[in-house]
Amino acid sequence: MKLLEQWITGIIDPYYLRIIILMGINIIIALGLNITTGVTGQLSMGHAGFMSIGAYTSAILTLKLGWPFWLTLLAGAAVAALFGFVIGLPALRLEGDYLAIVTIGFAEIVRVFFLNFEPGGKAVGLSGIPQETSFSLVLIITILVVFFSQRLLSSRIGKAMYAIRENEIAAEACGINTTHLKVLSFVLGAFLGGLGGALYAHYMYYISPQDFDFMRSIEVLNMVVLGGLGSIPGAILGAAILTILPEMLRVVAEYRMLFYGALLVILMIFRPNGLLGDIRLYDLVKPKREKEVKPCRS
């Protein structure tokens, strides 16, 4: 790991390395939301809430209690997953847009909470977090998460989750425990969101509630939708594009967000199901395979 780290910092410009590391973190987070929204079809627009819980938990544990880095990563992800469970519960009774506003509300409440949270530095945020997140660590975790996602989505559980997205009542009639799986999808999404948040906190030195506002949630949702709902290569591509794009648009500094907004509209008009809509990893390996998954409606 050390060797890889030395080798990579030796050959890649620090600026590009930074973008690559942030891309890795975004891929982890996007794969998390992909399980909740892309695969299971539970529209979550508050993923930044989970990220901020993971980031703050791990940063506070590092700074105030001096826990080892890997343990704070796990703790951040676990606490986020716990909140995923709590948010997943009302999700059982709510659908589509009602769920969307509940998740938005959840993320806003989390943001306001950290704005007033003394150990989190209130509006100023937390600074001086040691930079522990390295290229090799992000690489290893990203590979693990991709592998885990792939295994999950091709398992019985993953297929049952796709079934819930396509038609919940039919899925239930087939004997799928929809309650269980919907909550599970939230827990998994939140876990990866928290993990990404924790990695982010230990890379950026500094976090504040503004890092995890509504626009951040939207950015993650865009990664999943742009790449293609329910598709692992899609989420990876979406996260990569939306990490690089703002950097490329820096040339046109002030007009950056203007282009970004316009691009979203144009992309949706021409590729409404995302760039790689419902293409799975094994579709890339076996291109002749018939596609059986239809576009998501919820």
Place this chain on the structure above:
Amino acid sequence: MLWQQLLNGLTLGSTYALIALGYTMVYGIVQLINFAHGEIYMVGAFVGLVLVTVWDVNLGVAMVGAMAVCMLLGVLVERIAYRPLRGKSSRLSPLISALGASIFLSTLMALIAGVNTRRYPAIMDLSSFSWGPVQVSSMQVIILLVSALLMIGLQFMVRKTRIGKAMRACSQDLDAAALMGINVNRVISYTFAIGSALAAAGGVMVGVYYNAVWPYMGTMAGLKAFAAAVLGGIGSIPGAMLGGLTLGVLEIMGVAYISSSFKDAIAFGILILVLILRPQGILGEKISKKV
């Protein structure tokens, strides 16, 4: 104290209600959360500001002007960002398109007007009078009156006119309405126009009342109004009015009696509680799911 807070809450709530109506009307017909709606409200506030400062008109004219401009803008946004997507894609892609339109509009306004907060000039004598223990400002009276008039007008239009009838038909079943010879695209354009006009009126009045207009004011107002629409039961017009007023009153009460630093959290906390107890909102209809 209580009555004063109630009045402040009703004033805030009626502006939420005006914006929420746009969300709920659009949602009722095309099942789309129009995230650009908050930006239309922001543009309305800016158009009003320009009219008042540059052309020196009075508040009423500024409001009508802002409503007219926003009507066009609302229809334009629908044409460009939503219509090409209709009927051929999942429900998430129009949502992303709406978010894109929202980012585009707020950034465009930030480029044109700058990110600083602008203030309305003293266009009218903002006097206040006491009514028992309650201090009532003239702007509060104007907000309550104009909102009430607009909402009554909307109810009349939806219930009594031809286009209103067409809207109700479309919200029941878009395909069946089209088969009955209703020009669905035109009805949708009308819906966007009316919703945008109401939001613009809200924008101008909020701009004057709080004396602050800035390019990103639409995001939080839009989210709150959407929360209000969901609270009342999305798709229901009386629901949006009730939801807006409830949310406004509860938010002001929360600020007054609990804590002002949790202002934004209170509205969403209430919403989540209500939805857990009553998932379809206060006045929403429970739709049974069918395969």
